[in-house]
Amino acid sequence: KKKHSYTNVHEAVKAGDVEQLASMIKGGADVNEVDVVHKFTPLHCAALSGSLECLHWLLWHGADTTRVTFRGWTAAHIAAIRGQDACMQALLINGANAEAQDDHGCTPSHLAAAHGRSYTLQTILRSGADVNVSDRNDWKPVHYAAFHGRLGCLQLLVRWGACIDDVDNNGNLPAHLAAVEGHLHCFKFLVGKTANVTHTLKARNDHGETPRDLAERFYKDNILQYIDGVEKEGEHPEAQEVLAFPAHEAAFKGDLLVLRRLVRSDVISINERDDKGSTLMHKAAEQGHIRCLQWLIEMGADCDITNDAGETPKDVAKRCGHLAAVGLLIRRTGDSNSSDEELDANNIRFFERHGVEGSTDSKEDLTLDKAEKRNARIRAYYKIQELQQLLEIAYSNYRQLGGITEEERKMKREERKAEKAVRELEAQLEYERVRREKLESQLDDYRAEISHLRK
Secondary structure, three states: OOOOOOOOHHHHHHOOOHHHHHHHHHOOOOOOOOOOOOOOOHHHHHHHHOOHHHHHHHHHOOOOOOOOOOOOOOHHHHHHHHOOHHHHHHHHHOOOOOOOOOOOOOOHHHHHHHOOOHHHHHHHHHOOOOOOOOOOOOOOHHHHHHHOOOHHHHHHHHHOOOOOOOOOOOOOOHHHHHHHHOOHHHHHHHHHHOOOHHHHHHOOOOOOOOHHHHHHHOOOHHHHHHHHHHHHHOOOHHHOOOOOOHHHHHHHHOOHHHHHHHHHOOOOOOOOOOOOOOOHHHHHHHHOOHHHHHHHHHOOOOOOOOOOOOOOHHHHHHHOOOHHHHHHHHHHHOOOOOOOOOOOOOOHHHHHHOOOOOOOOOOOOOOOOHHHHHHHHHHHHHHHHHHHHHHHHHHHHHHHOOOOOHHHHHHHHHHHHHHHHHHHHHHHHHHHHHHHHHHHHHHHHHHHHHHHHHO
């Protein structure tokens, strides 16, 4: 193997060359050597570049986890910014302070939330870090997530007990900050999680401004339209829209337009994980959405991330029998020598063993005779009946818990419209009755006057 020549330890770490790193340290280089420009130690460089092997070696040989850069960042801050999950775990296991503050009072939790690193944020919270820790402006991680539009981090923080009613030193709720920047998904989520919708929409900061006032001042029409809709309908926003991981839902449905909009607007990062560790690639691969997969790959999505079940997107596509998706991901990862059973569109036994009747990506994946087609239709019919029964049970449970279905909501709207029309007609009828009585009274007066004149 050809050995590279590096001018300093930092370059060896950035290249992930642990052998040269060890050689240079043994040759007299300092394990905590600081570069002149950024005041980075080798440990900072390892966290920045994700050189896990170098990072482990440095920690084992006494690297100082408390050293800071010119901004006051420790290696843990750098790992949080870059979303280096494995590096963060290694740092925390080796005694790094998860609540170390930089020059602005920001902890790794604040920076992970600001940069949309939800999985790294979860690693930090699992180490025991305070989910409601404040920086010098009394911003909690939930404020950073709301201000930067990081919906995945926002949801994670709320699940871990973040208080969305906490204000910063200007009296701003997280909802105020989401309104200022026009992050509609985050604003909807925050409003939906509050016990009192009116309280959040009418809350005023120290300058006397509500979220509506801020949205008007900064021309955030999407926020204004949403607030108008909530106030007009008078319904709890949670009943209007399911907000859990919208980009993952778009990838699962194959909705490339919504997926592009959410990723490009930084509502969610390209490698964002949901509560089961699945990325957008996993969701698209599960349904065999080739166009979504191709676009995600072009945008630099990582094809090798595993979910909580230990599956890569390729594994998910293979499990679900999506041949074209598997082929695309194999070409991307170069994993053509997988020890798993190779998919063959002409091999009907594969689909029988794996419980699928054919790939959604090929029209000629199975050759079925009339009897097999009839049996398949019968199975599909019984499956539809089974799913309809389950859906009825789910609707029943939902109603018992106080939920309102879309159909019931429409019926209530129609009832309200009908009641309003009845009230208007009753008012019109009363007006006509009074008018008729008045006219009859005038007529009596005229008759009495005519009778008097005749005398």
